Amino acid sequence: MSMAPVKLWDFHGGIHPEQNKLQSTTEPSALAQLPKKLVLPLHQHIGEAAEPIVEIGDTVLKGQKIANANGYVSAPVHAPTSGKIIDISEHPIPHPSGLSALAIVIEPDGRDAWVEYTPDQDYSEKNPSHLRNIIREAGIVGLGGAGFPSFIKLNPGSQKKIKTLILNGVECEPYITCDDMLMREDAHSIIEGVHIMRHALQAEECVIAIEDNKPEAYESICKAAAGIAGLRVALVPTRYPQGSEKQLVQVITGKEVPSNGLALHIGVVCHNVATAAAIYRAIHLGQPLISRMVTITGQAVKQPRNLEVLIGTPMDELLQQCGAEFDQIERLVMGGPMMGFALHEINLPVIKTTNCIIAATREELGLDRPAMPCIRCGACADVCPVKLLPQQLYWHARAKELDKVQEYDLFDCIECGCCSYVCPSNIPLVQYYRFAKGAIWTQEQEHKKSDQARERHEFRLMRIEREKREREAKRAKKKAPRPKTDTAKPPPVDGAQMADKMRQEAMAQRDSAEAARKTEIQAALARVQAKKKDAAPKTDAPVAANSPTPAAASTQASTPTSDSDSSADTATHKDHEQSQ
Amino acid sequence: MPFNAPTSPHQLAPTSITRVMMLVILALIPGIAAYVWFFGWGVVVNICIAVVTALSCEALILKLRQRPVLPFLSDGSAVLTAVLIALTLPPLSPWWITVIGVAFAIIIAKQLYGGLGYNPFNPAMVGYVMLLISFPREMTSWIPPNELADSSLGFIDTAMFILFSTLPDGISFDALTEATPLDSLKTHLALGNTVDEVRAQLGLDAEASRVLSVIPIFGAIGGKGWEWIGGGFLLGGLWLIYTKVISWHIPVAMLGSLLAISALFYLIDPAHFATPMFHLFSGAAMLGAFFIATDPVTAASSNRGKIIYGCGIGLFTYIIRTWGGYPDAVAFAVLLMNMCAPLIDHYFKSSVFGHKK
Numbered sequence A: 001m002s003m004a005p006v007k008l009w010d011f012h013g014g015i016h017p018e019q020n021k022l023q024s025t026t027e028p029s030a031l032a033q034l035p036k037k038l039v040l041p042l043h044q045h046i047g048e049a050a051e052p053i054v055e056i057g058d059t060v061l062k063g064q065k066i067a068n069a070n071g072y073v074s075a076p077v078h079a080p081t082s083g084k085i086i087d088i089s090e091h092p093i094p095h096p097s098g099l100s101a102l103a104i105v106i107e108p109d110g111r112d113a114w115v116e117y118t119p120d121q122d123y124s125e126k127n128p129s130h131l132r133n134i135i136r137e138a139g140i141v142g143l144g145g146a147g148f149p150s151f152i153k154l155n156p157g158s159q160k161k162i163k164t165l166i167l168n169g170v171e172c173e174p175y176i177t178c179d180d181m182l183m184r185e186d187a188h189s190i191i192e193g194v195h196i197m198r199h200a201l202q203a204e205e206c207v208i209a210i211e212d213n214k215p216e217a218y219e220s221i222c223k224a225a226a227g228i229a230g231l232r233v234a235l236v237p238t239r240y241p242q243g244s245e246k247q248l249v250q251v252i253t254g255k256e257v258p259s260n261g262l263a264l265h266i267g268v269v270c271h272n273v274a275t276a277a278a279i280y281r282a283i284h285l286g287q288p289l290i291s292r293m294v295t296i297t298g299q300a301v302k303q304p305r306n307l308e309v310l311i312g313t314p315m316d317e318l319l320q321q322c323g324a325e326f327d328q329i330e331r332l333v334m335g336g337p338m339m340g341f342a343l344h345e346i347n348l349p350v351i352k353t354t355n356c357i358i359a360a361t362r363e364e365l366g367l368d369r370p371a372m373p374c375i376r377c378g379a380c381a382d383v384c385p386v387k388l389l390p391q392q393l394y395w396h397a398r399a400k401e402l403d404k405v406q407e408y409d410l411f412d413c414i415e416c417g418c419c420s421y422v423c424p425s426n427i428p429l430v431q432y433y434r435f436a437k438g439a440i441w442t443q444e445q446e447h448k449k450s451d452q453a454r455e456r457h458e459f460r461l462m463r464i465e466r467e468k469r470e471r472e473a474k475r476a477k478k479k480a481p482r483p484k485t486d487t488a489k490p491p492p493v494d495g496a497q498m499a500d501k502m503r504q505e506a507m508a509q510r511d512s513a514e515a516a517r518k519t520e521i522q523a524a525l526a527r528v529q530a531k532k533k534d535a536a537p538k539t540d541a542p543v544a545a546n547s548p549t550p551a552a553a554s555t556q557a558s559t560p561t562s563d564s565d566s567s568a569d570t571a572t573h574k575d576h577e578q579s580q
Numbered sequence B: 001m002p003f004n005a006p007t008s009p010h011q012l013a014p015t016s017i018t019r020v021m022m023l024v025i026l027a028l029i030p031g032i033a034a035y036v037w038f039f040g041w042g043v044v045v046n047i048c049i050a051v052v053t054a055l056s057c058e059a060l061i062l063k064l065r066q067r068p069v070l071p072f073l074s075d076g077s078a079v080l081t082a083v084l085i086a087l088t089l090p091p092l093s094p095w096w097i098t099v100i101g102v103a104f105a106i107i108i109a110k111q112l113y114g115g116l117g118y119n120p121f122n123p124a125m126v127g128y129v130m131l132l133i134s135f136p137r138e139m140t141s142w143i144p145p146n147e148l149a150d151s152s153l154g155f156i157d158t159a160m161f162i163l164f165s166t167l168p169d170g171i172s173f174d175a176l177t178e179a180t181p182l183d184s185l186k187t188h189l190a191l192g193n194t195v196d197e198v199r200a201q202l203g204l205d206a207e208a209s210r211v212l213s214v215i216p217i218f219g220a221i222g223g224k225g226w227e228w229i230g231g232g233f234l235l236g237g238l239w240l241i242y243t244k245v246i247s248w249h250i251p252v253a254m255l256g257s258l259l260a261i262s263a264l265f266y267l268i269d270p271a272h273f274a275t276p277m278f279h280l281f282s283g284a285a286m287l288g289a290f291f292i293a294t295d296p297v298t299a300a301s302s303n304r305g306k307i308i309y310g311c312g313i314g315l316f317t318y319i320i321r322t323w324g325g326y327p328d329a330v331a332f333a334v335l336l337m338n339m340c341a342p343l344i345d346h347y348f349k350s351s352v353f354g355h356k357k
């Protein structure tokens, strides 16, 4: 490459956990078998669940849209193969809560017949907002595990100039190799995707970051990227959690993303390599997001490997295909061992954010280590990439001192798990932080409710007071000879006035409710953002305002109140900041 | 707090308190070996007595507090406390000195404060200081290094003496003991002698001692042996830093500040102040810097805090050694800084990622 090598910076802390990546990279990736049925949850991303647009009994084609995005922060769902809709109901989904949610179930007909689609080779002529629309309609979300709708992160807003687009091929979590495989096998799609993203963002330069434990991927990407102006490939020293967005931004640009801000605010946008490939397919080939690369690994799996999997494929069929010994599985983890979550069942469907499935055995996990008291050794603080004081956080979280934990910047914690990992006392630190965050959110919610109740009450008092004053004023003005009937039987004119007043009041009331709802949504979004799960949550408010799609602005206003709850819910559970 | 579904991380580093403590104890071995070489088997006997006492006391209190005994007993922290106390005692201390010191450290200074992780003061140092104050005569009856002694004892004789105060025929206790170099230097300086005169009195001519004090590792002013023990602890300590069991901040800050202040006074008045090297390689300076001040439970925790904390110990050590009432001062300095640790932690937080500096 002709360009100068990327100057790399350091980030604080981090760890070098056992990689366990070799197991799943010995064989090239393969196609997963077509399952007997596909279960497609409507909520596979951050934001609002999609709305079904099919009915039971409908036949659908591969790539046909079966659910619409509902609101700005949302993503549509497409049929991964042709077949029949056999059910639309609650199904268990991969989620830390172990709860069920609405899903569309497709019985494949085996024909795998595509819906008609229109490839668009000549994207560079197109307006970036047009590209964003295609990407939005293709249901593309961050494939590194975050699941934030990608088109939002491709919108620089009106005032921001994007200097650097960072393509995240770091994949710092142990076990996961799906991005590695994709980079080795399909660097072309990734690079084409980069072109589209740069065009959409009007980004000055792009850096593709790959950890040095993936030499094959690095070479493959370098080859594909050779000679492209403004595109550089950075080989970064392996260290977890380098793939976490803020850490990666620091490594590549040397800048710290402000605590309450986004990478966007310092002119940087991060996307995952797999997202780039999906964007390429959406624009060039016209194909929506209906499949993804998934790493099937863990000691209970005899042939760990990467599979190209249709979204909605039940995990047990994938495990079967890789020769899993089901009775050996002690814990089934979706995502990596550091930030992934344990699944409650084995037959859950693969969703858009499923990058890895680890079927871990008992010995692999090294369970049963008793938690000892904190010895203040400081190991946790040494490895914390956010430079927090994990032991102080733990101390206060344990004592349920919710104001104190916030003083120690609990909400800057990205839940990377480095602190828990190194703690010689085996204290489940991150669990305490999650608990404290949850408790604080609940508390805020309650405050808000009581605030609203108080406001409503004050409003009512004010109205009564005003009415009284107005009545008195009227009485004084009229000085009518029949004071007795004055209040009891208001004249028709008054009636009209009253009606008008009532209408105004109702409007005012609705407005205040609207305002309350909006602040609630804002708060929820702020929380989502505070979680650092993905750079973009906060973007949606400002971006919505100047978004070229008219839908954006209107949906923002008409989002139902439940919106805030579900956002908060997402915030609580989807901890996958990693945009690896 | 109930946790039902196991949450991330699902992978943990192969580490534990036991492992950390055992590595620290392992790192003490070179120092202990030098100790045995120069001062005989007394220290080994003391360590054995101390460890047995510590484990018994710990088990007893854990039982009384209705805590799980085995995980805490096997965490190694009581053993480490015991070994550290044994290393600070005169090699021929009677058994009950060790038992009282260790029991006090474990029961009062550690368990009554809530056990592992909750004690504000370093238990070993609390035990040592208690002994020093209560039994000053026993605690200052050191023996000279083997080479300089008129007579020395074998392992059995040592054990017999420590346990039953019986000596082989023809050896008296007074013949065995002698004040430590720090102690005698202090006594003599107090009498108005200069450093050179002290050295001359103790058998080295002024010329030789001045030459030697430049490289005290070869032994000066009867401190023979002490340098080697200090060297042993230095070696073990460097290994701990190398293996990342401890961080460099506290030892470097403590030894650095001790070096700086002793050099300052030595340069001002070499006749009345000992050389910096003498300070670094005498008494408990090395042991304290790498093994005692670094006790995480009682030290400051942030890196900047650790530096302040270490400097404090170094300075207090010098001040108390030079002007205070006791010959060595590491224990007092450590306890003083233990008191300051929470304050230091409060004022020296690192700046969180993304927050304005």
Ligand code: SF4
Pocket (backbone or CB within 6 Å): A373, A374, A375, A376, A377, A378, A379, A380, A381, A390, A391, A394, A419, A422, A423, A424, A425, A426, A427, A429
């Ligand atoms: S690593 Fe564990 S024992 Fe050490 S200070 Fe942190 S919480 Fe305490």
Ligand code: SF4
Pocket (backbone or CB within 6 Å): A380, A383, A384, A385, A386, A387, A388, A390, A412, A413, A414, A415, A416, A417, A418, A419, A420, A429, A430
């Ligand atoms: S989980 Fe939070 S506190 Fe722990 S190391 Fe990561 S960012 Fe720091």
